[in-house]
Amino acid sequence: MNNLGLYLHVPFCLRKCPYCSFYSLAGRTDLHDRYTQAISTQLRSFSEEYCDQSRPLISIFFGGGTPTLLPPETLSRLLAECLAQFSCADEAEISIEVNPATVDAAGLHVLRRAGFNRLSIGVQSLNDGELRQLGRPHSVADAVQTLQVARAAGFDNINLDLMYGLPEQKLYTWQDTIDHALDLQPEHLSIYELTIEDGTPFAQQQKQGRFSLPDEDTVLLMLEKTQQALKQAGFDRYEISNYAQPGYQCRHNINYWENGEYIGLGAGAVAFLNGTRYTAIADADQFCKRLECLSNGQDVWAEKEKLDRDAAFRETVIMGLRMTVGLSLLELTDRFDMKSEMYYGETLHRLIRQGMLQIVHDRLQLTAQGLLLANTVMAELV
Ligand code: SF4
Known part of the structure; x- marks a missing residue:
């Protein structure tokens, strides 16, 4: 597993x-300059202290938050600094997340010229009522325009993020979103079911009965219709929630699912190098302060965790099973000197007997049934 990716987190929304x-963080424009300065400092210290600069990056991903709240020139400068500090493979995938109506045509041209070659647009729904319910600060027209302008700027690898199982969502409104999304001809679709997370305003509103979610059967039907429509349109479901036209799978995310190594820059970002996971402090003010005082010997990590062989093995299995091709058992044994049959014993055999897992030409993978119940299967293997 020699692949190396780089993730840069921009936490502003x-x-x-x-x-x-x-x-x-919403509304912290006061922090933008200081934060980008801190990222530049972290970039330099990272390349000196933690990894071999000559090892080429296969992917770079600017995510958030909403990276495009920073000026396109600033994002271009940060990308140029990444490329100056690390070598980069020819044809590396260089992605940036964009929210509709946060970047205009001129800005997208600047980003494309700087070297970004993949765009991920946070569309979420193509229904204005649903977007309002989700509290999204953009309309369907904004999303469509962003995509059209991106095409004109030369982006030929575009992902749309969509969510289903939304409050009050109907099967037909979701089908309309999928049909409209396919009409827009993206190369990639990331499609997630909305989960209501504790501590969010949605969790509170749900408790107060202010909205209801579609029932389980409707959500399953939404997923089924999605798969049918996308298959018909030539998309391959290559991960539980990700679909791509041939040749457009996201290399950056595949590196995560293969439990490869990656550099993580920015507040709250995670890096994984030499078997150690580094998690940066998820507080942009503190993050900047610590980088401004690097000479005090402080670092930006909230946590450093050295994974032992068993933990790394389990993680590799769980992450690998997210991909529909699964993972090679031979490669797994080579990498950890451990066999999955010996490690999981009867649990593995039972999951195969129950039709949740299968082994196809050396690859352990979820079955169609296993994909539907992926969380339950993973919980048994974790
Ligand atoms: S979901 Fe909304 S608040 Fe959260 S990172 Fe995306 S744009 Fe920002």
Whole structure:
């Protein structure tokens, strides 16, 4: 597993979506310059202290938050600094997340010229009522326009993020969203079921009975219709929640699912190198302060965890099973000097007998039934 990716986190958002439990900050424009300066410092110290600069990056991903709340020139400068500090494979995938109406045509041209070659647009729904219910600060027209402008700027690898199982959502409104999304001809779709996370305004509203979610059968039907429509349109479901046209699978995320190594920059970002997981402090003010005082010997990590062989083995299995091709048992044995049959024993055999897992040409993978009940299967293997 020699792949190396780089993730750069921009935690700023226009406003906080009521379902969001990610680390993100609304309205902190005062911090933008200081934060980008801190990232530049972290980038330099990272390449000196933690990894071999000559090892080429296979992917770079600027995510958030809403990265495009920073000026396109600032994002381009940060990308140039990444490329100056690390070598980068030819044809590396360089993605940036964009929320509709946060970047205009000129800005997208700047990003494309800087080297970003993949765009991930946070569309979530193509129904204005649902977008309002989700508290999204954009409309369907904004999302469509962002995609059209991105095409004109030269982006030929575009992902749309969508969510189903939304409050008051009907099967037909979800089908309309899927049909409309396919009409827009993206190369990639990330499609997640909404989960209501504790501590979010949505959790509170749900407790107060202010909305109801579609029932389990409707949600299953939504997933079924999604799979049918996407298959018909030539998309391959290559991960539980991700679908791509041939050749457009997201390499950056595949590296995560293969439990490969990655650099993580920014507040709350995670890095995984030499068997150690580093999690940066999820507080942008503190993050900046610590990088401004690096000479005091403080670092930005809230947590450093050295994974032992068993933990790394389990993680590799769980992550690998997220991909529909699963994982190679031979490679697993080579990497950890441990066999999955010996490690999981009867549990593995039972899951195979129950039709949740299968072994196809050396690859352990979830069956169609296992994909539907993936969380339950993973819980048995974790
Ligand atoms: S835009 Fe994304 S990261 Fe920001 S608050 Fe909304 S869901 Fe969270």
